Amino acid sequence: MRSVVIIVLTAHIFLLSGRLLAGDQPVAEDELTKLKREYADVLALQGTSKGEILAIARILHANPEVAIDQTAASGEYCFNSGHGTMVHFATQPGGTPEDVVYEFDASGLIAAGLDPSRxxxxxxxxxxxxxxxxxxxxxxxxxxxxxxxxxxxxxxxINVK
Known part of the structure; x- marks a missing residue:
């Protein structure tokens, strides 16, 4: 009799945990669907493009402060690599001729003879x-x-077409 009770109890536990896991699955599927949608452009990359975006992601992962959200000011994200060197990426590249904007501190160039008036x-x-x-x-x-x-x-x- 004791064996029957243990078997029935074990079966209930497995059935209950199975229902809980099944109940959790739609949430996990929803999260996976959301991730696939948010990262569709990245997931579609192959070859050099994929390698390049992963290299940038590794830099940002190691130094998240390099990423500056300028979307309120300009609709762009700024990659501030330091020493006055920045690259801006338009969030909506089709809507501007300024898909990518490079900015550099000109102090050293001016000291070397650059004439800004030109x-x-x-x-x-x-x-x-x-x-x-x-x-x-x-x-x-x-x-x-x-x-x-x-x-x-x-x-x-740069206007990337």
Whole structure:
């Protein structure tokens, strides 16, 4: 009799835990579906593109402070690698000629002889001509950051098609 009780009790435990696990499965499937949707662009990458995005992800994982959310100011994410070197990525690249914007502290270049007066002034957001270098004097507001820059800056936009 005691064996029958143990067998029945064990069967109930397995059935109950099986129902709980089955009940948890839709949640796990929902989470997996959400992850697949959010990361569809990354998951679709192959070869060099996949390797490149993973290399960037490893840098960001090791140094999350490098990533700066400028979406409120400019609709861009800023990868601030340091020493006045930044690259901005548009969140909606189809809606701007400024898909990627590179910005560099121009102090060293000016000291080496760059004449900033030969460069166009950095225009407002969405007004850069791809492939043209621009200059932003120290203390003037950067339209991609929404605040003044600490040093003189040069910038170039790339329209990735």
């Amino acid at each position: 460069l166009q002034q950095l225009p407002g957001r969405g007004r850069m001509t791809p492939g043209v270098w621009y200059f932003l004097p120290k203390g003037q507001q950067d339209p991609h950051h929404g605040h003044a820059m600490a040093g003189p800056t040069i910038a170039i936009a």
